[in-house]
Amino acid sequence: MSRAPEVIVVGGGVIGCAVTYELARRSVPVLLLDQSLPGRATSASAGGLWPLGEAVGLGCGVIYHAARTAADPAGNGKTHGPAPLPDAFRDFLVRSNALFPDLAAELRELAGLDVEFAPGAGLLFVIESEAERAFVEDVARSLPPALRLEVLTAEAVARLEPALRRDVAGGALLLGEYQVNPMLLAEGFKRAAIRLGASFRPNVRVTGLRRQGNRIAGVEAGGEFLPCGAVVNAAGSWAGRLAATAGLELPVFPVRGQIVLTETLPPTLKACLSTSACYLLQKAHGEVLIGSTTEHSGFDVSVTPEAIRSLCLGAVRAVPRLREVRVKRAWAGLRPGTPDELPILGPVAGLDGYFNATGGFRTGIVAAPLTGRVVAQWVRGESLCYPGEAFLMDRFRASVPV
Amino acid sequence: MTPPSSASRNAPGTEGRPVCWHFDGEELRAVEGQTVAAALLAAGRRTWRTTGRRGEPRGLFCGMGVCFDCLVRIDGRPNCRACQTPVANGMRVETQHGSGSGEGPA
Amino acid sequence: MIRRRLVIVGAGPAGLSAAIAAAEAGLDPMVIDENPRIGGQIYRQPPPALPPEGGPPLSSAARRGVDLLHRFHQLRARITVLTETGAWGLFPPRRLAVHATRGWDTIEAEQLILAPGAYEYVPPFPGWTLPGVMTPGAAQLMAKTMHVRPGQRVVVAGTGPFLLVVAEQLHRAGLAVLAVVETVRAVEAVAALPRLLGHLGLLGEGLGYLYRLRRAKIPILRGQVVTEARGDGEVREVVIAPCDRDWRPDSSRRRTVMADTLCVGYGFVPRTQLAQLAGCRMRFADELGGWVPEVDEDLETSVPGLRVAGDGGGVAGALVAQEEGTLAGLAAAHHLGRLDAAAFARARKPVLRRLRRLRRFRAGLDALSRVRGGLSALATAETIVCRCEELTRAEVETGLTFGGTDIRTLKVMTRLGMGPCQGCMCWPAAARWIAARTGRSSAEVGPLSVRPPLTPVSLGDLAREPGFADGPAAEVAP
Numbered sequence: 003m004s005r006a007p008e009v010i011v012v013g014g015g016v017i018g019c020a021v022t023y024e025l026a027r028r029s030v031p032v033l034l035l036d037q038s039l040p041g042r043a044t045s046a047s048a049g050g051l052w053p054l055g056e057a058v059g060l061g062c063g064v065i066y067h068a069a070r071t072a073a074d075p076a077g078n079g080k081t082h083g084p085a086p087l088p089d090a091f092r093d094f095l096v097r098s099n100a101l102f103p104d105l106a107a108e109l110r111e112l113a114g115l116d117v118e119f120a121p122g123a124g125l126l127f128v129i130e131s132e133a134e135r136a137f138v139e140d141v142a143r144s145l146p147p148a149l150r151l152e153v154l155t156a157e158a159v160a161r162l163e164p165a166l167r168r169d170v171a172g173g174a175l176l177l178g179e180y181q182v183n184p185m186l187l188a189e190g191f192k193r194a195a196i197r198l199g200a201s202f203r204p205n206v207r208v209t210g211l212r213r214q215g216n217r218i219a220g221v222e223a224g225g226e227f228l229p230c231g232a233v234v235n236a237a238g239s240w241a242g243r244l245a246a247t248a249g250l251e252l253p254v255f256p257v258r259g260q261i262v263l264t265e266t267l268p269p270t271l272k273a274c275l276s277t278s279a280c281y282l283l284q285k286a287h288g289e290v291l292i293g294s295t296t297e298h299s300g301f302d303v304s305v306t307p308e309a310i311r312s313l314c315l316g317a318v319r320a321v322p323r324l325r326e327v328r329v330k331r332a333w334a335g336l337r338p339g340t341p342d343e344l345p346i347l348g349p350v351a352g353l354d355g356y357f358n359a360t361g362g363f364r365t366g367i368v369a370a371p372l373t374g375r376v377v378a379q380w381v382r383g384e385s386l387c388y389p390g391e392a393f394l395m396d397r398f399r400a401s402v403p404v
Numbered sequence: 405m406t407p408p409s410s411a412s413r414n415a416p417g418t419e420g421r422p423v424c425w426h427f428d429g430e431e432l433r434a435v436e437g438q439t440v441a442a443a444l445l446a447a448g449r450r451t452w453r454t455t456g457r458r459g460e461p462r463g464l465f466c467g468m469g470v471c472f473d474c475l476v477r478i479d480g481r482p483n484c485r486a487c488q489t490p491v492a493n494g495m496r497v498e499t500q501h502g503s504g505s506g507e508g509p510a
Numbered sequence: 511m512i513r514r515r516l517v518i519v520g521a522g523p524a525g526l527s528a529a530i531a532a533a534e535a536g537l538d539p540m541v542i543d544e545n546p547r548i549g550g551q552i553y554r555q556p557p558p559a560l561p562p563e564g565g566p567p568l569s570s571a572a573r574r575g576v577d578l579l580h581r582f583h584q585l586r587a588r589i590t591v592l593t594e595t596g597a598w599g600l601f602p603p604r605r606l607a608v609h610a611t612r613g614w615d616t617i618e619a620e621q622l623i624l625a626p627g628a629y630e631y632v633p634p635f636p637g638w639t640l641p642g643v644m645t646p647g648a649a650q651l652m653a654k655t656m657h658v659r660p661g662q663r664v665v666v667a668g669t670g671p672f673l674l675v676v677a678e679q680l681h682r683a684g685l686a687v688l689a690v691v692e693t694v695r696a697v698e699a700v701a702a703l704p705r706l707l708g709h710l711g712l713l714g715e716g717l718g719y720l721y722r723l724r725r726a727k728i729p730i731l732r733g734q735v736v737t738e739a740r741g742d743g744e745v746r747e748v749v750i751a752p753c754d755r756d757w758r759p760d761s762s763r764r765r766t767v768m769a770d771t772l773c774v775g776y777g778f779v780p781r782t783q784l785a786q787l788a789g790c791r792m793r794f795a796d797e798l799g800g801w802v803p804e805v806d807e808d809l810e811t812s813v814p815g816l817r818v819a820g821d822g823g824g825v826a827g828a829l830v831a832q833e834e835g836t837l838a839g840l841a842a843a844h845h846l847g848r849l850d851a852a853a854f855a856r857a858r859k860p861v862l863r864r865l866r867r868l869r870r871f872r873a874g875l876d877a878l879s880r881v882r883g884g885l886s887a888l889a890t891a892e893t894i895v896c897r898c899e900e901l902t903r904a905e906v907e908t909g910l911t912f913g914g915t916d917i918r919t920l921k922v923m924t925r926l927g928m929g930p931c932q933g934c935m936c937w938p939a940a941a942r943w944i945a946a947r948t949g950r951s952s953a954e955v956g957p958l959s960v961r962p963p964l965t966p967v968s969l970g971d972l973a974r975e976p977g978f979a980d981g982p983a984a985e986v987a988p
Contacts, residue, residue, distance in 0.1 A: 038918055045918060185922040204916050264969065265483055265930065266456070268505045287925075288503060305962060307599060307607045307616055307976065315973040325970030326481055330930060331961045420559050420657075435657070437557030442656035450641040450661075450744055457900040461743050463641035464660070465897075467648025468551060469544070469965075470629045470781070472930040473639075473897060483930075483966065487648070490546070490557070 007033040007201065008231040009381060010221055012208045012244060015044035016184055016367055017359050018236030019191035020374025021381075026198035028382055033230070034192065034200060035223060037207035041256070041303035043238050043366055046335020047184040048261060048291050050274050050283055051102065051368040052125050053095030054149055054176050058141045059084035060127040060276055062259075062364055065316075066296035068278035086141070090392045091344055095365055096149065097388060098372030102180065105371050109190035112197055117190045118183035118286040123273035125179035126154075126163060128320065129172040130278065138174045151176045165270050165321050181274060181283055184367045191374070208237070210247035211356070218248060218355040232355045232381055239301070239336040241346075241360040250350065253398055254361050256301055256336035259294040260309040262317070263331045264324065271321070279316025289330060292317045305332045339363050347373060347393040348380045357381055358395055425495040427452075434491045441467070441474050441486035444497075452476045452486065456502035476500050511976065512617045514540045516842050517606060519597050519784060520625035522550020523575075523828045524820025524835035526582050528623045531839030531857075533585040535848045539839075540617070541589060542608060544596040544965065550627055551647065552828045553578065556655045570715050571675075571828065578832065599962035600787040604815055609967045615976045621815050621842040624785055625835060628778035628799060628821035631881065632668075633939040634895045634903070635888035636738040638774070642745030646676040646773040653683035660685075661771025665748045667691035667736040668775040670879045674719035676773060677728060687728045688769055691750055693757045693776075694878050695733035705874025712829070712871060735759050737888060739772050748772050758884030777879050778825040779938050783960045785822075788813050794953035797876045798824030800938050801957040808841040808858075809834060817841065826872045833865045886943045896936040898929020910944065917956060920944075930966065933958035 011022045014036025025032040038045075048062075055061035067084040086092075106119035129135045135153075142151050152175045159166060159173035196202055210222040211233060220229035235252070237244045245252035266288035274283040284290045295309045310332050318325045338360050340346055346361035359377045362369055372388060379386050420435035427447065434443035441464050444452055451461040453475055465473040467487050474486040479496050482504025486497075516532055518525045521543035532539045541548070547555040553575030556562055568576065582589070592610065599607035604622040608615055630645040632638065642661060646668070652660040663686045666677040673690050681687045706713045723730060731750065737759045738749040751764035779799045786792065790803040791812040802824040809817040819838040820831035837858060844854035889895055891904040901924055909924035920926060926940065927933035937958045945952045963972075 038916055045922075183922075185919075189919065189923065204919075262969075265966070266503045268503055304602060305599075307601060307605075310599075310962070311972055311974075311976065314969040318969050318973045325973075326968055328483060328966040328968050329963050329972060330966075331932075332963065333961050435560060437559035438656050438658070442652055442658045445652060445660055446656075446658045455900055460639060460900070461641050462639065463744075464644050464648055464652075466629060466645050466935075467651045468629060470931060470934050471897065485966075487651075 006220075006229045006231075007031045009033070009234060010035060010228060010230040010232075011234040011236055012221060013236035013238055013241070014038070014188070014192065014202070014204070015042055015236065015238050016188040016191070016370045017238070017362060017373055018234070019188045019195065020370040021234050021236060021359050021377045022200050023191040023195040023198075024374040024378030025381065026195040026200040028378060029199065030378075030382065032195070032200045033228070034195070034202045035206045035208055035221070036202070036204050038204070039240065041239065041258075041301065041334065041336040043335050043337050043362065044184050044188050046259065046261065046333060047367055048281070048283060048293050049182050049184040049285070049367060050125070050179070050281065051099055051181055052176070052179045052274070053099040053365070053368050054092065054151070055125045055127070055179050055276060056365050056368075057087045057092035057095055058145070059086050060138070060141065060174060060176065061125065062276070062281050062294050064127070064276060064278055065280060065294065086144075087343060088392065090389070094372060094388060095368055098369050099178065099180075101371040102182065106182075109194055113190045113193035115186060115190045115193060117187045119180065120182070120286060121180045123162065124175055124177040125276055126159070126273040127174040127176070127276045128159070128166065128170050129174060130170055132171065134278070135171055142174070163271060163273060163275065165323055166275065167320060167322055175273070179274065181285070182367065183286065187367065187370065191370075208244060211244060213248040216353055218353065230355075232357060234357045234359050234377060234381065236359040238338040238360060238362070241338060241358070248356070250353070251398075252346065252358065252360070252395060253341050254338045254346065255298075257339035257363065258297040258299045258302065258334050259337055260297075260305050260313065260332065260334045261291060261293040262310055262313045262329055264290040264292070265328045265330045267327060270323070275320060277316060277320050279319065280313050282317055282320060290317075290324070290327075301336065303334045303336065305334050337363050338366070341398065345369065345373065345393050346395050347377055348390050349394070351396050423491050423493050425491050425493065425497065427497045428499055438491050439487050440476060440478065440484075440489045440491050440495070440497055443491040444486060452497070453500045454502070475504065477504050512615055514617060515620045515846050516540070516623070517542070517617055517619035517621075518623045518625060519606065520550060520627060520820070520822065521545070521548035521591070521593070522625060522627050522820060522831065523552055523578060524627075524822070524831040524838070525550065525623070525625035526578055527832040527835030528625060528819055528839035528842070529589050530578075530581050530585060531836045532843050533588040535840065535843035537843050537846060537848055538588050538590070540592065542592040542595045542597060542606075542617075544594065546594055548582070548591065548593065549575065549579065552831075554651070554655055555579070560655065560657060562654075570711070574828065574832075596965040597784060598965045598967055600784045602789065603813070604788070607962065609963075609965065609971065610978065613974055613976070613978050614967065614971060615978055619815075621817070621845055623817045623819055623835075623838045623842060624822055625818070625820045625831070626781040626784060626822040628780045628825050629934065630775040631777050631779045631799070631938055632774055632935070633776065633881075633885045633888060634893050634936075635736065636890055636893050637740055637745070639894050639897060640739050640741055640745050641743070642741065642770055643739050643772045643774065646672055646775045649771070649773045650676045650679055653685070654679050659683055662686060663688055663769045664771040664773060665689055665691060665736065665750075665767055665769045666773045667748075668777075669693045670775070670777050671716050671719070671875070672775065674716070674723060678719055678722055680773070681723075681726050681728060685771070687726075688767055689750075690723065690728060690730045691734045691736055692730060692732050693735050693753055693882075695755070698878060699732070702874050702878050706871060709868065709871035735884075735888070736772065736774060737761060737764060745770055745772055753884060756884040757882040758887050776881055776885065778821060779934075780822050780825055782822065782957070783932070783964050785811060785816075785818055786957065786960045787962060787964070788816055790816065790818075792957055794951070795824060796952070797873070797880050798826065809838045810841065815845070826869065826876075830865065830868050830872060833861050833868065837861050837865070881942065883942070883946065886939070886946060895940060896926050896929065898931050898935070899925045901926055906940065910947065917958070921958075927958045932960055932964075
């Protein structure tokens with residue numbers, strides 16, 4: 003573009019691309035800058051869209067919790083599952099999830115791309131003990147009527163998923179939990195945005211924000227200063243470092259997750275399966291994806307043999323026929339984590355020209371459509387289609403001791 | 405010029421120990437020490453796989469285990485590299501169609 | 511977990527030489543190799559049940575192999591050998607993950623030498639996926655080691671002296687070798703002679719092959735390239751055309767040869783996956799076959815304690831591999847305190863001298879056989895360029911047009927390189943062609959990222975506790 007863009011979005015992961023798309027739809031001149039760094043969450047993600055599952059602790063958080071509990075068996079009256087996320091976030095995720103069917107069609111048309119949105123059989127949490135059943139029943143009772151999970155008997159589970167081992171206690175089925183190809187989703191947002199007039203520059207590392215008093219005037223990238231009206235920080239695990247260049251304490255940090263992928267199989271799993279040792283989902287191409295770990299190991303994106311073993315063990319226990327199946331790839335990604343596991347979105351009090359769009363942690367993919375929209379509305383000064391106050395960065399300032 | 409060796413294509417020499425194995429139900433003879441790929445070639449077969457996407461025939465390509473073209477079903481297990489697997493008595497080898505898990509030709 | 515002072519991956523000329531040098535210096539190295547017997551590709555030992563035929567005396571290359579194996583066996587008591595053991599991962603700092611039929615384990619090494627060798631380069635061309643098309647190495651293995659003829663009427667094509675070796679071996683095995691088709695023109699080969707005179711022994715061997723092929727009346731067509739393999743379900747005919755200095759075919763002058771087998775190879779590509787997994791800094795060296803790890807004079811990579819020797823660090827043939835292996839073994843012994851500085855300097859001097867001389871010879875040869883741009887013109891829009899995922903050139907082109915300068919994006923959009931071979935077959939050619947098309951250098955395009963496991967391991971196997979139940983087992987047959 004010949005003039006300075008109104009908005010520069012830093013980070014071409016799924017969130018950055020979604021924001022760029024929503025801005026482009028509003029005819030805002032926007033420039034997306036991306037440097038694809040090892041471990042970027044969008045590329046590494048499994049692509050499970052589990053708004054309810056993650057919100058109530060039946061998704062991939064349950065694995066981490068199980069591992070922590072195993073390491074500390076004297077639970078002392080702790081609940082049997084991970085702490086659920088606030089209802090406000092649960093509802094945000096459910097709203098965002100509901101946007102997918104239309105979005106998939108929209109992107110197919112605008113971007114000419116199929117994001118492999120698969121409304122399959124939902125998310126099936128496998129109940130392996132009475133304690134887990136009790137937890138599931140608590141969760142079921144706490145849900146509003148519009149959101150339901152179905153508690154299934156062992157027989158019903160066996161009928162639904164014949165490949166699952168038989169000796170389970172039952173299952174909790176969350177319909178409406180789907181999957182998508184996260185990289186194609188990001189690519190779809192990006193191409194659609196470009197089609198609507200957005201600009202995109204790949205292989206550009208934004209090294210800093212230029213702060214002039216109480217305003218962010220633009221970004222430093224590749225030795226160049228790029229001025230703009232507003233910057234959206236969608237830099238994922240690197241967002242904290244970027245914000246620090248403007249003196250902001252943005253508490254985003256990398257949380258490593260390792261994943262194992264099998265060779266291509268004929269249709270084996272219908273639902274996405276969630277157990278306390280791993281989750282499993284069969285992707286469009288037939289490969290089964292098994293995840294994940296939750297590790298605080300900085301920006302290290304190596305995989306470890308221990309984690310690979312642990313995921314394989316969990317997988318063959320859950321689905322015995324995977325024993326003879328080969329591992330095709332193992333990799334690790336960095337989730338952008340925050341202290342309260344909620345995203346950090348929107349403006350920062352006292353600072354103009356700057357918006358956060360990060361901290362997606364486990365739910366970045368499913369949250370992307372609504373996040374893109376809400377952040378774009380913030381940037382434009384439009385009224386928000388969803389209350390976003392709970393996600394402002396200022397919530398952390400309040401708790402910082404003086 | 406030295407005469408051509410007795411290495412034969414369709415009938416392995418009698419110098420090695422015979423191995424009885426099956427390919428797509430047919431009983432065949434190989435020589436101990438040969439890989440499945442070699443045994444297939446010795447039996448006059450150069451195709452033992454059809455690909456998943458286009459249903460095209462494949463056989464031996466690199467011979468050293470890096471190309472993953474020579475995949476075949478061995479004793480019910482798909483995706484075995486024929487060039488890396490020694491043939492054994494009683495082994496049941498079958499043409500691999502697609503991902504090889506028994507769903508028929510692509 | 512197994513802990514060792516020195517571990518060597520690969521039991522070919524480089525790996526064996528490294529083990530010999532280290533053992534002679536008083537170390538107890540561990541050598542692992544995925545094959546059933548040591549020797550690698552170049553000095554491949556036949557299975558015990560298929561002894562080699564009696565017949566003409568061994569070639570010089572084969573004699574070198576026998577000598578090396580003999581020296582290795584004399585030191586056998588100091589060396590632990592794990593055969594049929596594949597390295598599927600390499601974790602920081604030098605922790606190998608290995609897999610064998612009896613389980614898997616990790617091996618932590620104080621000094622690690624990677625000697626994984628190389629594989630053959632075949633750029634895509636129409637019909638290259640037809641059964642009956644294979645690498646020269648595959649045909650050699652079948653004929654020489656397995657005593658099986660891979661076909662009846664064969665064309666041996668590509669570039670490099672290996673074609674002559676294979677053509678002769680296939681002829682001795684009873685195939686009708688219709689022609690050797692070599693892209694380098696006679697005038698260029700002659701012009702390179704002065705540099706090749708630097709090593710008369712090797713030059714003599716090469717001339718010997720030429721002589722024997724001439725005696726067998728096998729035509730060697732120079733300045734020609736195979737442009738297509740045709741047939742219904744397998745190869746029935748091969749199309750050959752003259753090519754220019756850049757190896758670009760002139761299809762208007764093509765002709766067809768009735769053949770059922772096509773052995774095609776244009777040199778070798780180093781197997782760098784383990785080095786990449788370890789995080790070694792890589793550089794692009796076309797004359798060495800592509801991407802290679804950066805190494806210092808003692809073959810240490812950017813990862814301390816990790817060395818690369820032989821074709822796996824850059825393709826230069828068996829003699830260079832042996833010298834590099836020796837150098838790496840000596841350096842490792844020095845770093846582990848078995849050779850003081852003076853002894854190390856003394857031992858390494860003649861090795862470096864021999865390497866310099868060999869490399870001069872190789873430079874002459876490699877300049878001739880270095881991959882040239884014209885080969886990128888062989889694939890048409892409809893040619894499969896990714897064998898695993900069955901992608902055509904047109905499909906990958908489409909992926910490129912979408913601002914696909916990001917290779918990761920290209921992979922995701924097209925699935926190029928996402929099959930089991932992890933880009934081994936497609937990437938060397940695709941990278942050259944993408945570089946040319948997007949106006950970048952091959953160095954800028956970069957190697958394809960690699961992920962463990964490098965060899966197929968089942969979930970059931972990996973779910974087991976690591977540890978070989980009976981301890982690291984030694985090789986049964988030497």
